[in-house]
Amino acid sequence: MGATKSEEFSVKDNRIAKYAKALSHPARIAILKMLMKHNACVCGDIVDVLPLSQSTVSQHLKELKTAGLIKGDIEGATVCYCVDAKELKAAQDCLNELFDSCRNSTSACC
Numbered sequence: 284m285g286a287t288k289s290e291e292f293s294v295k296d297n298r299i300a301k302y303a304k305a306l307s308h309p310a311r312i313a314i315l316k317m318l319m320k321h322n323a324c325v326c327g328d329i330v331d332v333l334p335l336s337q338s339t340v341s342q343h344l345k346e347l348k349t350a351g352l353i354k355g356d357i358e359g360a361t362v363c364y365c366v367d368a369k370e371l372k373a374a375q376d377c378l379n380e381l382f383d384s385c386r387n388s389t390s391a392c393c
Contacts, residue, residue: 299381302374305350310335311343318353318366325361350374 292300305311313333318324330340344364347353351370355362 295377298373299377301350302352302377305346305352306374308343308346310339311347314340314343314347315352315366315371318364322365324364325358327361329364 306315310333314329317329317332321328327337329344330337333340335343344353344355348355348364351367352374353364354367355364357363
């Protein structure tokens, strides 16, 4: 497997890429929406709602947690997940800044 060379890009560009990767699957979007709606959720509840296996949901939760968009607290034999509002706001700000800079571009394409 080749190197990603992420160190060649700015910290801000790497943060945008981290958030974009976490948001790049419709199942992860559905999980985020569910967690935002219910404010907290146990993994089993997510599996009951989504048409995915427990292991697949766990992988999607791991991606969201790695990006910092959600937090998980162990409560006995289960893990309770919730949205990290501060990190979600940071993601929104980064993505808005990216799209705003594209919108303000004056270069013509083709």
